[in-house]
Amino acid sequence: MKARVKWLDGMAFVAEADSGHGIVLDGSPEIGGRNLGARxxxxxxxxxxxxxxxxxxxxxxxxxxxxxxxxxxxxxxxxxxxxxxxxxxxxxxxxxxxxxxxxxxxxxxxxxxxxxxxxxxxxxxxxxxxxxxxxxxxxxxxxxxx
Missing domain, CATH: 3.30.300.20 (K homology (KH) domain)
Known part of the structure; x- marks a missing residue:
């Protein structure tokens, strides 16, 4: 099993699994995130x-x-x-x-x-x-x- 997590900007990332499905991850606004995705x-x-x-x-x-x-x-x-x-x-x-x-x-x-x-x-x-x-x-x- 493999996954890839790629930086978008700020504290936002796109994570993609072997299955081809992806999700957006982001940090809280307190640490510079913009609340674009789950922590x-x-x-x-x-x-x-x-x-x-x-x-x-x-x-x-x-x-x-x-x-x-x-x-x-x-x-x-x-x-x-x-x-x-x-x-x-x-x-x-x-x-x-x-x-x-x-x-x-x-x-x-x-x-x-x-x-x-x-x-x-x-x-x-x-x-x-x-x-x-x-x-x-x-x-x-x-x-x-x-």
Whole structure:
């Protein structure tokens, strides 16, 4: 796997992956950025969310769970030191929507992703405290979860 990050101007860069997909990265205005794109640490957090979301949806699909919608809300805390301001804690809250989706199956999918399949999580959990919970919502609004 390869990627290329090329400077545009100021603190803005274009990052392109082997797949040919690209994104704009930029720093905050406080360091000279113009807010043209996501910050690199935001990309790490979104990468974690994307990796585990794919895992969970694949597992729930194999379990034939009738998922209508799914999202993950991630919240991270960073070190208080001057630099590097690494993540110290990340919490993931999974929300799965669907009539008849079983909470037990969602719990299993989330746990398998966290413990076995998510590559990003596997890299981060050596240094970051990662916690998670989930809820299952029906399209009519009732909830279950852990």
């Amino acid at each position: 690199p640490m935001e990309m790490v957090l979104m990468g974690l969310g994307g990796c585990t979301a794919i895992d969970v949806m694949m597992i729930l699909g194999k379990q034939r769970q009738p998922v209508q919608d799914c999202w993950i809300e991630l919240q991270a805390e960073r070190a208080e030191v001057a630099a590097p301001k690494v993540f110290t804690k990340i919490h993931l809250h999974y929300v799965v929507v669907g009539e008849g989706v079983e909470a037990k199956q969602v719990e299993r999918a989330v746990k398998l992703s966290a413990d076995k399949y998510c590559s990003v999580s596997a890299m981060l959990k050596e240094k970051v405290e990662i916690t998670y919970d989930f809820e299952v919502r029906s399209a009519t609004g009732s909830e279950t979860g852990a």
